[in-house]
Amino acid sequence: MLTVQELNQEFGNSEIRFYTDSHGMACAELNNPMAKAEIALNGAHVMSFIPKGQEPVLWMSKKSYFESGKPIRGGIPICWPWFGGHPCNSDMPSHGFARISVWEVVASGNCEDGATFLELALTPGLIADEFKTNNFLVKLRVEVSDKLSTALIIDNCSDKDLSYSAALHSYFNISDIANIKISGLDGKAFIDTLDDTNYVQHGDITFAAETDLVYLDTEDTCIIDDPGFKRKIKVSKTGSCSAVVWNPWDAKAQRMPDFGDTEYHKMVCVETTNAENDARTLAPNECHTLQVIIESETGV
Ligand code: TA6
Numbered sequence: 242m243l244t245v246q247e248l249n250q251e252f253g254n255s256e257i258r259f260y261t262d263s264h265g266m267a268c269a270e271l272n273n274p275m276a277k278a279e280i281a282l283n284g285a286h287v288m289s290f291i292p293k294g295q296e297p298v299l300w301m302s303k304k305s306y307f308e309s310g311k312p313i314r315g316g317i318p319i320c321w322p323w324f325g326g327h328p329c330n331s332d333m334p335s336h337g338f339a340r341i342s343v344w345e346v347v348a349s350g351n352c353e354d355g356a357t358f359l360e361l362a363l364t365p366g367l368i369a370d371e372f373k374t375n376n377f378l379v380k381l382r383v384e385v386s387d388k389l390s391t392a393l394i395i396d397n398c399s400d401k402d403l404s405y406s407a408a409l410h411s412y413f414n415i416s417d418i419a420n421i422k423i424s425g426l427d428g429k430a431f432i433d434t435l436d437d438t439n440y441v442q443h444g445d446i447t448f449a450a451e452t453d454l455v456y457l458d459t460e461d462t463c464i465i466d467d468p469g470f471k472r473k474i475k476v477s478k479t480g481s482c483s484a485v486v487w488n489p490w491d492a493k494a495q496r497m498p499d500f501g502d503t504e505y506h507k508m509v510c511v512e513t514t515n516a517e518n519d520a521r522t523l524a525p526n527e528c529h530t531l532q533v534i535i536e537s538e539t540g541v
Contacts, residue, residue, distance in 0.1 A: 242267075242345060252349040256357045259346075264307035269346070271357040271385040278385045283309055284340040285361040285381040288316040290389040290535065296470055298389070298537045300414040300508040304501050312340045314499040315412045315508075317391055317533075321379065322405035324516045336410070338372040339363055339379065347380070356386035375399035392532040397523035406520040408485065409513040409533045411476070416469025418448045418488055418506050425463035425476075426484065431456045432517065448509070451490035455517055457483055463511050475536040476511050480529060483519035485512035 243251065245267055248259035256273045267282045276292040290298045301315030312318055312334075320336035327333035334341060345367065348360040363379040376399040384390040397403040415421050423446040430441055432455045442456070445466075462477040463484065487510040489497065494505045513533040515521050521529055 242343065248346055252346050252359075254349070254351070256351065257349050257359065262307070266307055266309075267343075269349075269359055271359060271383070273355065273357045273385065275355065275387045276385050276389070278383065278389060280359060280361075280383060281307075281313065282343050282346070282361065283307075284313060284342065285319060285344040285363065286313045286316055286340065287383060287389070287391055288313065290385070292387055292537055295472070295537055295539060297414050298474060298535060300412040302500050302504055302508075304499050304504075306499050309343060310341050311499075312336070314497075317412070318408075318410040319381065319393060320406075320408035320410050320514075321393065321395070322374070322377075322403075322407070324406040324408045324514060324520075333372075336408070338368055342368050344381070352384060352386075354386060356384040356388075356390075358382060358384045375401050375403050377403060387536070389535045390532065391535075392530050394528065394530045395521075395523065396528045397525060400525050402522050402524055404520065404522040405515070406517075407515045407531055409531060410485075410510060411512060411533060411535065413465055413474055413509050413511060415465065415467050415507060415509055418509060420469055421465055421467050421509065422447050423463055423465050423486060423509070423511065425461045426456050426459060426486075429456045429459045429461075446486055448488055448490075451493055452486060452488045454486045455483065455514075456486070457517060457519070459484055465509065465511060470539075471541065472537055472539045473541050475534075475538065476513070477534045477536075478513045479532045481513050481515060481519065481531055481533075483514045483516045485514050485516065486510065487512065 305314035318340045321339040344361040378396040380394040382392045434453045465474040
């Protein structure tokens with residue numbers, strides 16, 4: 242792995258800076274006239290996105306772990322190659338190994354539209370032995386402008402099929418969970434994982450209790466309407482036909498060691514997924530991209 246100094250020499254520029262944060266983690270800061278973002282190499286984890294003049298768009302727990310081998314609670318965790326529990330081995334970590342592995346930086350620079358980008362990669366050589374699987378190349382491309390684009394690119398470099406489920410498990414910073422509403426999923430079928438029952442969404446989503454819903458057959462854009470922050474966060478996507486909406490509420494928040502007891506008031510997850518009937522199987526040399534584009538509009 243390159244040192245922070247070597248990363249700055251090879252991939253740094255006036256808008257891209259690598260540093261070791263207060264927890265000892267190697268991170269990158271992408272900072273341009275439109276916005277700033279921070280990315281940890283641990284899990285290729287986008288930890289913050291702040292458009293100029295705005296409140297942070299992504300939420301981070303004050304009790305999050307920031308150490309190798311542990312997931313970060315907030316920002317955009319990458320769930321891969323399985324979403325939720327492992328399909329047949331409950332000893333395996335929740336949401337896969339990508340978010341607890343250290344990724345390497347492979348490219349950086351500036352786009353024609355003024356965005357600043359960073360690309361990180363995960364290969365079998367970077368993952369712990371107990372997770373060894375077929376040969377693959379997974380990349381994360383992050384582009385920062387007045388939007389945040391995060392694209393997970395899965396390349397099956399093996400001679401066997403590669404089956405997986407995945408999520409860009411975005412945590413959004415909101416003023417008050419009791420006052421927001423989410424639109425874009427009206428009429429969509431969903432599984433309520435709390436009672437394992439199928440339902441159909443009627444109207445906007447609002448919150449009054451623990452919520453853990455998997456929406457099916459939807460490629461649609463979601464909008465988080467936050468009257469308290471006077472803003473709307475638009476969550477659009479490509480390569481995804483499912484979505485998850487989550488808030489742990491009080492009891493589950495108290496059971497999670499890396500989540501503050503009352504922090505559920507200030508966050509909501511709207512996740513861009515390949516889950517349930519949207520899980521994917523790539524043939525040898527086939528590639529798939531799961532992308533989320535996050536935009537925040539104020540004064541609305
Ligand atoms: O995406 C929703 C979910 O699967 C919930 O069931 C909840 O457990 C959440 O993810 C967080 O999972 P984690 O493994 O990060 O604690």
